[in-house]
Amino acid sequence: MKSSSAALIHAFESVARGDLSVRIDEECEAPGLARAFNAMIASIGEREYRQTESAKEQIFQSEKLASIGRLASGIAHELNNPLTGILAYSSMMLEGMKDTQYAEDIKIIIDETIRCRDIVRGLLDFSRETHPELRPANLNHLITETLSILEKTHSLSNVVVEKILDDKIPAAGMDTNQMKSVINNLVLNAVDAMPFGGTIKIRTGIDKKAGKIFMEVEDNGSGIKKENIGLIFDPFFTSKDMGKGTGLGLFVTYNTVERHGGAIKVQSEEGVGTTFTVELPIK
Ligand SMILES: Nc1ncnc2c1ncn2[C@@H]1O[C@H](COP(=O)(O)OP(=O)(O)OP(=O)(O)O)[C@@H](O)[C@H]1O
Ligand SMILES: [Mg+2]
Missing domain, CATH: 3.30.565.10 (Histidine kinase-like ATPase, C-terminal domain)
Structure with a gap:
């Protein structure tokens, strides 16, 4: 059996090299110290594991959002032109059919198209990657x-x-x-x-x-x-x-x-x- 101080020095050196699997035999000359050391290393290891997992999760989340964001803004870009067309033609139709039974329906088309355009604009503004002015x-x-x-x-x-x-x-x-x-x-x-x-x-x-x-x-x-x-x-x-x-x-x-x-x-x-x-x- 190593003397407790030699075991401790060996354990500290291992931890310094990043090895958190090291443990000291608790049946040594200083069992209290060995237990405290083992508990400390176990809890550092656990914390490190949790931090790594949460960092991995954050990276995954931001990469996922970046790629969905690119896809969404690409679609928004493509939708912008047809929506402008629908809006222009439906507004012209409304002008010509103001006093007919179809006026209300055309207004709904216009309102809903405006709603789509606002969503698309929101995405486009966002995708312009305007860097914040800090x-x-x-x-x-x-x-x-x-x-x-x-x-x-x-x-x-x-x-x-x-x-x-x-x-x-x-x-x-x-x-x-x-x-x-x-x-x-x-x-x-x-x-x-x-x-x-x-x-x-x-x-x-x-x-x-x-x-x-x-x-x-x-x-x-x-x-x-x-x-x-x-x-x-x-x-x-x-x-x-x-x-x-x-x-x-x-x-x-x-x-x-x-x-x-x-x-x-x-x-x-x-x-x-x-x-x-x-x-x-x-x-
Ligand atoms: N404080 C909250 N409590 C409960 N659910 C929430 C809360 N904040 C967000 N959510 C959930 O997250 C979803 C997404 O929120 P988000 O703000 O992105 O969109 P939204 O509020 O649905 O629409 P909008 O684009 O108008 O903000 C919500 O629909 C809701 O289910
Ligand atoms: Mg919201």
Whole structure:
């Protein structure tokens, strides 16, 4: 049997080389120390495994979104011209048939075509890969501004919005328009998830060690079905009724946050609620 100090030195050297499978015989002269060492290495190994798995998952998710995004914007590009044609001809038809029984039907064609065109435009704007113009801005101010606009333009009377903003968060490089639309999307999704009312908590804070600020948007609404969690950031994934959602909100949000060098995560439980966390680098 090696002396405990020789075993310890050997074990430390192995860990330094990156070998986390090393263990010390707990029947040695210092069993307490050996047990503590083994437990420590086991927990480091477990944490490392979890971090690698989550990094792999993030890479997979962003590669998947990049390729679906390219496909979707390619289709949008192709659809743009025929839609413009349908809109031009149906508008001309309406002019000529204003006083006929067909006028109402043609109006529906025009309205629905406009809706398609708006979706296509949204995708095209997005695919132009406009790089965000990053300027130092205060996330708390953007949240307050966005909420006050939302209160005027949407019915939020059903929900209580609680702001728990850390006034010590430093400015971060942000494209203010794009970041406001991130806040907008997350808050409106939370509102939609609570048709019978509820509470939205918007928290900000700083993780100094990681050099990040974060924003959490928490609701106590419907939650997201387990099988849908992996799909919510995909373009056109929506669980809302026809005409209610395009399924582009979170897709655009994900990409905006990523272009800011940040990350977005979701935690959700069906029937309990959902929390989205956006992290942004301070520099
Ligand atoms: N806070 C939330 N609670 C429950 N489900 C959510 C929440 N946020 C997003 N979802 C789910 O994710 C789906 C996708 O959201 P996303 O914002 O991309 O599209 P949408 O809200 O359906 O349409 P829109 O393009 O108009 O935003 C939603 O349809 C809903 O099923
Ligand atoms: Mg949405």
